[in-house]
Amino acid sequence: MFKKLIILFSFLFCISVTANAQLKAIKTGFLSPPDKYKPGVYWYFMDGNMSAETITKDLESMKKAGIGNLIFLEVNVGVPSGPVEFLSPQWSELFVHAEKEARRLGIEITLGIGPGWTGSGGPWVKGKQSMQHLVASEVVVTAGDKKKIVLPVPPPKKPFFGEGGLTPEFKKEWLEYYEDVAVLAFPLTEQAKPIADFEEKALFYRAPYSSGVVRSYLAPPSIANDDKAIAKNKILDLTTKMQPDGTLSWAPPAGKWKVMRFVSRNNGAITRPAPVPGLGFESDKFDTTALNAHLNAYVGNLLKKIGKIEKATPGGLKRLHMDSWEMGAQNWTGTFRKEFMKRRGYDPLKYYPVYEGNIVGSLAESERFLWDLRQTSQELVLENHARHVKAYAKKHNMSLSIEPYDMNPTADLELGGVADVPMAEFWSKGFGFNSTYSVIEATSVAHVIGSSLVPAEAFTAQDNEGWKQHPASMKNQGDWAFAAGINRFVYHTFQNQFLPDSLKPGATMGPYGVHWDRSQTWWPMVSAYHSYVTRCQYVLQQGRTVADVLYLTPEGSPHVFVPPSSAIVGDTIGDRRGYNFDGCSPGQLMKATVKNNRIEFPGGGSYRLLVLPIYEAMTPELLAKIGSLVKQGATIVGNPPLRSPSLVGYPDCDNRVTQLGKLIWGAAKVPANTVQYKYGLGTVIWGEGFSAKPDHLYPAYDLTAGILKDKGIAEDFTANGDLRYTHRTGDGWDIYFVSNKTNKPVNTVAQFRSVKGAPEFWDAITGKVKSVSEFTADKGISSVSIQLDAYESVFVVFAKENTAKPSGTNASVSAQTLQTLSGPWDVSFDTKWGGPAHTVFETLTDWSKNADEGIKYYSGTAVYQKKFDLSAAVQGPLYLDLGDVKNMARVTLNGKDLGIVWTAPWHVDIASAVREKNNELKIEVINLWPNRLIGDEKKPYDGIVNDKWPDWLLNGKSRTSGRYTFTSTNQYNANSPLLLSGLTGPVKLIQYINNK
Template sequence: MKLLKYTLLASSLFLSGMNHWASAEELKDMKRLFVSPPESARPGVYWYFMDGNLSKEGMTKDLESMKRVGIGSVVFLEVNVGIPRGHVDFLSTEWKDCFKHAVRECERLGITMILGIGPGWTGSGGPWVKGEESMRHLVSSVTRVTGGSKQTIPLEKPSPKPPYFGEGAFTPELKEKWLDYYEDVAVLAFPATNGKVSIKDIEEKALYYRAPYSSAPGVKQFIQREEQDKPLEPGDAIAVDQIIDLTSLLRDGSVTWNVPSGEWMIMRFGIRNNGAVTRPAPLPGVGFECDKTDTTALMAHLRTFTGSLFDLLGERDTTLAGGLKILHMDSWEMGAQNWSPRLREEFKKRRGYDPQPYFPVYAGLVVGDKNISERFLWDLRQTMQELMLENHSLFVKAYARQHGMQLSIEPYDMNPMQDLELGASADIPMCEFWSPGGYNTSFSAIEGSSLANIKGQRVVPSEAFTAAGDGWRQHPASMKNQTDWAFAAGINRLTYHTFQHQALPDSLRPGMTMGPYGVHWDRNQTWWPYVDAYHTYVARCQYLLQKGQTVADILYLAPEEAPFVFRAPKSALTGDYMVDKREYNFDACPPSLLYTAFVEDGKIKFPSGMEYRLLVLPAFKTMTLDLLKKIESLVKDGAVVIGLPPVQTPGLTGYPDSDRNLQQAVENLWGGSQQPEGLKFHTYGKGRIAWGTDIQNHLDNLYPDFDLTSKVLREMHVPVDFQSDQGTVRYIHKQVDNVDYFFVSNRVDKEMSVNAHFRTSGKQPYLWDPVTGKTSLIPVSTDNGKQTSLELAFAPYQSYFVFFSGDRQSASAASTNIKGKRVLMSLQGSWNVSFDPKWGGPAEVEFPTLQDWSKHTEPGIKYYSGTAIYTKQFDYKETLSGSLFLDLGLVKNIAKVWLNGQDLGTIWTSPWQVDVSGVLKQGKNELKIEVTNLWGNRLIGDEQKVNDGIVNGQWPEWLLKGEKRPSDRYTFTTYPHYTKDTPLLESGLLGPVHIIQVLD
């Protein structure tokens, strides 16, 4: 049961950190807080600093601009990506003064700061990390000798493995440290093998390398073990009992040994740095990544980095809403290590045998046979996972707690552990998703939200809209569909990637970038003054999604594998890049968390209160006896399980008796080892287990096809959780006490009406619109006692919440949201338009009709980026009764409307309408519309002009000297996203603009 050691540590906060369900009084407040969301519901940003380009003045402007538009948190990271170095060296006195200023400003403004635990985004390390404190590999050299005499044999010093990212990441000093560091570990001799048999994919199996799963082609979700397909010939493998330990004979790189007769191989084993460096760190922060299995090495790092910052800040008032609150480990991009300072002792303690005779397996040599060697490699990976969890992530979590903080982790990419296990060790598991066209990391949303659900962590943050080559092209409307996808996937705190710290003068816009990366979520965006309308939408959604407990029926158990990336069955999802769950929601569970589960009323429950109807096992050949016994106890207590039995244990611990014990447990639980035809249920205790050839014949990403799983749920009389008749609506189901509510979203860019079915009954449905903040009663189509059906209408990409609460009210009190509309007036003719001359536009111009700026003959309009003000007077003669709206038609890209001097708000998404009831007058009306486009056109226009910007990675002299810039460009940016030939972007108010009446 040593497996449980870190399990219990990881789950110790379930009850103490669990958010309670809303009380009756809190439920009364939900509508009020939906309209005006609390600060805790606000989205965040990655606040990136670029290698010494820091400014206190810029920090204050950044943070104050965030506060104005509803940003509630920042992830503070300094990196070095495609920007010339600045003058404030990382961790210098001036740098620390800037950092302290940023923390104090966050405290003043009520903004939460989240601090990465090292320079760059990779992990934890720096130039202060010594070779013996770094991530290390066990490496080896081989010397062949002929026996029959006493010999002094020189043994070659093993070379380091090439760094995964190459030697280009090293500074000259760091490369020298990398080459110099070496420590001997062991010398082993054995009769020479014939060299014909080696272990496939050994460098991954032995944790030398783990490539980024999301971005490198061909990276495996998990490591397939190689089976022994035929008997070995003499000389194919090393017999354990023939290995001789010569370690004590090693002197100055040689051994003097009376070599027995025959051909022998001598392997010299030593440890080398694995080549992982802080990346992409500011130059003064480039150094080795610290050992992820050694608390001594980790504390040496933390004392130098976070410890020095804590000392700088002094005693902090933890009751403040803002300030430094969370430590953060970003995506795991430092690769793998396979050595720990006490590996041999820890291995013996955890696995029950000495690993040293199996060291040749690290090099791909077969010890015993392939099955034995693969079992050893599994034991090695499990041991390293346990050490990394206990001595790195859980240690940092405890360290954070000592300082009144929490720990968030993005547990994926190059992770040599199981993603779910690393995420489970965090206070706050975090995920990531890229903008369309980027890497598909949608799997991490399922991993992160699953862990949060199981652990009772109501907040599920995500690095959001990560992008490459975006070029300021995205804006709230273009991001609406993916925003809603994230919410339905379980994410409920968007952290935009990235708000680039703007250290340059305000006149130089768009200003600083993170090279080609990021969605440019910063104060220099053209539409930044209007973005709070979108942030308010986000905060309303996030408030409700953080408030309730998620409803899910299916729990997919991950196998005991490291590394392992959880991928849901494709059949359980719809879509491609933005994958949505089907009619039964599900989560993924790491093996460690299953040990905390119990059964109540036939449901699998966790201390957090989360519960599931069905446990689904992976179709995996191996399982430890401990895990199988846990599953057996759940079934005995009443759980329903679907899955095939394992056939063997994975490691060498207790082998071969462990396999016989496992088979006996399988016989008991499954009622035999022979698969039945089709899909059959076996009763065991109070529960049942479903298995058979249907599963074997219909596997999907290790699990039964979703239709098979759904079949079991239907057999259990569990109605589908949500379904729409056109299948174009995504959802997530939440509960607070006896209130059910669903977030539903149109997945397509067109209007539609659907009949939607919700798993709830006998309650009154309400529609809560997070764009407007308005709520309304809606009528029930049918209620069969298990499901409520409603007719719903959606605008393109529209979304809202459907609440089911309280007793059903009379039909007359409710009104369907499927409404007709009638055009009462079209605003045709000319418009007065005012552009900002500071950005090259005419101060006043008349448009005879609405038109695309980029098609205009006037260069100042054609290449204009920013805000233009449209004004128009019109006489209105139609009725003023009913619900009246101003419909703007097509807008590129965001608009703010005034009618008769009254601010009617910002319009940023479909339907592009604003309510004018009570404001519109019969007779003369005055309309003003501020319309803002994107940066692209002005940047393209400036590419026609002389370049006076960054050349060869150097800041221009005029900027360094504070002189007037030599060119007549309007814009300045640190990365060229456009050329002079890039097609211009459609811009402006394109209409048609109508006054419409919505018909009940």
Template sequence: MLIGYLKKYVFFLIFPLFLLFTMTQCQQKNVQDNLENGFLNPPNSAKSGVYWYFMDGNLSKEGITKDLEAMVRVGISHVIFLEVNTGIPRGNVNMLSDEWLDIFKHLVRECERLGVRLSLGTGPGWAGTGGPWVNVEESMKHLVSSTVTVQGNRTVKVFLPKPQARNRFYGKFAFTAEQRKDWENYYEDIIVLAFPTPKGDKRITDVDEKSLYGRYPYSSMYGVKQYLPTSATYTTIPSDCLINPDEIIDVSSGLQDDGTLVWNFPSGEWTIMRFGVRNTGAVSSPAPLPGLGFETDKLDTTAIAHHLENFAAKLFKHVGFEKRTEQSPYGGLAALHFDSWEMGAQNWTEHLRDEFIARRKYDPQPYYPAYAGFIVESLEKTERFLWDLRKTIQELILENHLGYIRKFAHSHGLELSIEPYDMTSTADLELAAMADYPMCEFWRAGFGFNTLFSVAEATSMAHLKGQSVVPAESFTAMNDGWDAYPGSLKNQTDWALSAGINRFMFHTFVHQSFPDSIKPGMTMGGIGVHWNRNQTWWNMSKAYHDYLARCQFLLQQGRTVADILYFCPEGNPHVFQAPQSAYDKQTGNQYGLFYIHPNETLERVSAADNPNINVFPDKRGYSFDACPPSFLFQADVKEGNIVFPSGATYRILVLPNKETMTPEILKKIKELIMHGATVVGMPPKKSPSLQGYPQCDIEIASLVDDIWGKGPIPSTLLKKRVGEGYIIWGNELVESQDNLYPHYDCTAKILSEMNVQEDFIADGVRYTHRIGTGYDIYFVSNRTNRDLETNCIFRIDGKVPELWDPLTGEIRKIQSFLSDNGKTIIPMKFNINQSFFIVFRKDGKPTESGTNYPSFRTLYAFNNSWSVSFNSIGGESQTIMIDKLIDWRDSKDEEIKYYSGTATYHQTFELTDGMSRKTLFLDLGKVGIMAKVWLNDKDVGTVWTNPYQLDISKYVQTGKNKLTIEVVNTWVNRLIGDAILTEQGKSQKHTSTTYSHYNKNSALSESGLIGPVRLLEVIN
């Protein structure tokens, strides 16, 4: 009987464990099956998108349907709708007219029908929230002032001029005549203050930046600060050179309607400041004329509510859209999009004083003279006030503007994407934290501005928040010239994927409203890479978009692995820049940049002039993210790692080398250390804020003693135990400082001493790493511009690596690898620009048997004559016979030399029975630019990048084989040919476009099937 009880007891003990094990195995198998299925057949969520630009009234229902069908045909499933005016002649359909609204309704319905996910810009133009419905009273505002001095000891009657509005940089005065009049006339008095005139000319430097009169584009303008420095020590200024707040008099009641002030002043010289409100000059640029108007007050919910009611809500109502639900189809309205911040800064709103008092716990009014650079009480207190002013404005922007837009979007079941830069007065990362999808931007290499910093910002916030998708405005360009094509962008594509971008939003697909006979057709002036259905190579681009979809699917799984978390310092504006030393510099991909001068002229800077920034910045072996101050409060510690609710996990927290920090943040850092975190950084000395002064500095000193101790700064790195964690500090952190943080080598040494190996090591290969339940995914890409053989070392062991080729969809096991001591070493080969995924999902032991890559020998060379047919697009229809493959631009026939479009090559070849049973590849050699292959009238596939090879084993037959190759080039040669015809006064042009890039001296582009074309046999 006892044995029976024991058996029953053992059964009830073991069976649940067995059941749990079985369920876990099934769950892991399901995850792995979903991983493989999604890679082979990517869902719409993994597909790319476009900025879909409409050019000021040039739109049609027919063109919209053709645009969308062309997108879906090549694998595009996301669009951002924006209508702009960039110099193209206006069309006949005014924005928001009845006809326009009817067309927009058609657009939404077509997106629903075709499964295209639509994001609506938050206002007309490509940036901001403004329009003609925005009253000047609801617009962005500055607190401005005028100053006069008088002698006292008498009743003074003096005229105080109205303060003048500030000139706005970047698109200034893009007003209608009526709006300009409103801008000039709008004025509201706030207060008149008087104080004894300080002696000398001591003033706050760069006060316009510090008091947020302007924030210029960091990405593109010379001299714009990454951040505004704070200090723990300030110059002592004599008291008679300062404004004593106790001596400030409010003389507003003496101001007459005509601007005359009457007041009885005590003896001495007095400075009188008349403070008032003016419009900042920010308008909805570059909006179409019917959408042109003032930008809304970014600190006031009433203003943004009014704007959304007159724009987004009006469109929703006309379309019949109420709320997106989980049951809604994939396509249709899905999100609002707030594009890059280009409306500059503001420093006033109606209730700013009340908000400031509530948030900072003191009255800002005595410090109003600091707006104009006067020093109140002391330089330190004035700088602290300006820091508090900027912080208050940041909070109001995040809560009252972006926070309201997000609530509005969510109330309609929509998501919100934000590009959190480029002229914003907030810290970029704090703005990014407001988004459901933080977005970044990168320009086509050699064709634009340096926005690479935005990639680290957006990917960091997505990782911290656990957002699986990181979209990017991709390949933005100036003077692109229709010469870009998928193969030319492959290296930069892989850079972006390894940087953490996993939804490309190509900039730009311009809506083609013209008849199909007009090609290349509509442009966005000279802006944007031309990614639209009128491209010569558009239909062949499906192969590239399929490649992207496979990559993006895998890179949207699990979470990103990163070891280092850089803490972004408090204060705004702030652009996060990681240490330059945390990136490998890639000299093979240097490119020039554009910069804007203050007079708004453009200058191009070559790589030779500025080699430090003109690279694709690939992360080194320890990856990283950045954390904004507000988000650090969500962090916890588990097993010595810093973790967030999303699951984002980091080995160390690295502090910026800043002398200031608020007590609230330092308390949180202490808490993390006490709970087991490892923190690297030097101690702060003071708070940057006037809030709670001077007690805040006393609190900082106490917390510093608790964490770092009271001793001198160590000459070398010191690892000090604090609670369950560690603080690591010493002069080496300061001496190696790189962009506010310790040099990467210093941080890497710390991680190595913690027994944390680099996540990935290989010469000439970039990477990114994602981890999920039962799998690790590494994306690896050749970054050298040459064929490459190297050992790749992955921080994982005990699992069998698999090679997943996103170019072909092939999945195969790695045959030869070593695995031990936390590392897996794989000998790998890459063609130029080639990339792979290495997936670890199954347990197994290392093996050195077999080879990881096929070897080839030439079985047959296609040296016979070719029949080549040229169609009538961009040239005359004709068929020719050629004995030798040539570049079209070398042809003596000008119709071929200047031809743009598709040509079809024909040839036959014979195989014996033994040859046809082998594994065979067709190698096309050099192709200008893309090719589609048929064998025996069967579609074999499209080649668009290295290696220009296709497996034809399933398509060959014994005996005679018919080979057909369609080859397409870019529009460049025909556009140049037409430029020559135009200069010769001839009228037989083949092309028509709204922006001219070429002249008779422009260089022709490589075109055609250049070869050599070979049949290759796999020999291993």
């Protein structure tokens, strides 16, 4: 017994030592994170406007500013074409140059798998290897009619984005290409009404969910029968009786007959918005032969020139990328019938009329066929497109990232689950679409599959964003994204600045993007913000995310996972409530097991509850898997399905679903009250309340939360409603990211579901770590006093090695003003941008209100200088508080650089540099571009006209308009409102006092 105890204590000691070492390593990394944790950018090139010089300048500016990775894409958005033709030898040499320079600088490159941003296509893709639809024409014939039967070639469906993107050459090919598939005939009788929304259900069209015009999911297949449906046994296959010219050699039997000619047509999807030489059809997403041809033409062509990619070498090409799916849907390929039979077990031929909305057999049967059609299409996209690209990337020592949302004809979570790196997108709040649901999707996928990296195309913008955004304005939304699970920002967009450096703001991607490039006014100071982001991203990639609830999505496609709105507080950037959650696809659930009554995945995701969708249909295979999880000890919330959605095994499949439901739930009829039924080692919780008033397919949050509370599981985090959070955990430690989501200071007590030791505060802005004694710990909950300034954030770290003794939770800190630096300031502006070389501000005022137009319309850096003496001796830390700053500032005191201030609290510690007398203070302040752009609108226009650069630029002449700025897009006029600018203070010396 004694020997066993020694072994046990040794084991526990080893665990403790390992946990302490792990946290120590995390703390070291927090202070100075490795480069791979830096944020990234979308690096856009505009249709041949590029040079080796500007490529190097861009990359070196990224390195200096703290950018560690990028996505390389060439597009054509609102800029005249340049001299370097896409994929020409010169273009390829420049790409090789960019890759080598990125390798030199340690910047990782991710390459989109096609020109433009939408997918995988180009001018090399011909009709036979393009995305296809099965379309039909029809004629009515009568027995005894001697007229020759000629079946017309059916036209293609209109492209989702219209015909405008098709060049005359591609429009001609789109209209001419077709291949015959089948000819079917059936008696013409009084037909049932066509299937509702058949063009969506048959995957002719799939609108973007971000647009708000498409549902997140399709209703389960109907159970209705129809006696006016086409009888399947009366459908005749006349395929071999049609001549190539459409003449049908067939005499119909008695009565009238409808004859349908089915052909495959291109779906009209074209690379967008690709450079002109890269325009072409999108390749077939169901066919590996077509995909290989495309990859060889584009990626393979570049890989030959780059040479072997070394995994261990930092920087350079490291990943391929599938961006947001914007090429519509397809429902056909040359081998589709064969693939369908292999996967579904029956021949789809006589159901082809259903593609056009006809009802075959019955409405229920036809909709089940359409479900099977979509399921087969999804499987082909996953296997022959996404997984094939992933295998191709792996073969070349690369990984694959996917943005699995919008217009996607599969279920988003299923497509995202293929990626090595699932990726999201979010737009700047107020400047475009709301695609924040993609954040929930990508983070869910990552947590389930165990990907530690969850990037997001970040702060995408349009709608007159016009250089208004800056680090401080983005702080709150950025912290929301961190709390939602994102741990790498890839800013949209860093436009390659191919224009001369004197022309700023320079080139843009039309009106899109948040202008995250070296022509920004504040770019020389952005490294301070990037340091904050890098520290946050480093910590948020450690351990695993804690989430209690797992929402299962229905089977089938297309599908967007949208959690219950009641599980989130707020609108566009809503925050998780006290029990965090993820979504899970059926394909992912098939890999789950149960350990200690928790549903666990091979990647490390672990959940206390599985919540079923309020959806009547489920395949027997998925239901059997759910039953096995319950039997192993899982807790399942929701009512049993009623039938299968598929024709596979029909009607026996429905009986299997019913029987399994009775076995797992213990009864068939849903009880009026909530019932907890034991099945094996687990529990099924069900009742009418779990189907009443579905909240985006799921029970309301309070029902689920009530179950966890009844189990004695407290919420993971609670506060007064002003704070948001996320929680990462590892051996012996818990780390919470907490941020103030208000523009006012918050002083509160927050409850954390961790007692692994005393808390520490880690400040990602300064990199400082502070022990905390203002807390209590009881019954698994630590209550901690937290005081945060406007939009401020902090990591709260619990670890066994932290041994501070709790002293309660009523402490607070207040700022005490020791001295206000009033009186005149010497201020210098840059004359190159229209400001005075030197002036005096008697008081700190807003530049835009100044009578001097050189100051009123100034954009850029101004230097404020003042001398001062300390009014009294000071002990301990002393801070210079800048008051109101628009929009960033660097403080230098007595020649010592004290750092950059970009967010609240707007202060710097000056104790190391201050002296009693003759202090020399310098504050460099940077505002935004809009004021100078607005001022220039009062001068003659000398920019792009009729998609052509101005003559003075092309010929290297001097400008005569008097304008200071130049940009490739105009987002202001002379009457646009000016923005508050400069240092308006008050500037004070302060100390912080502990209030007990």
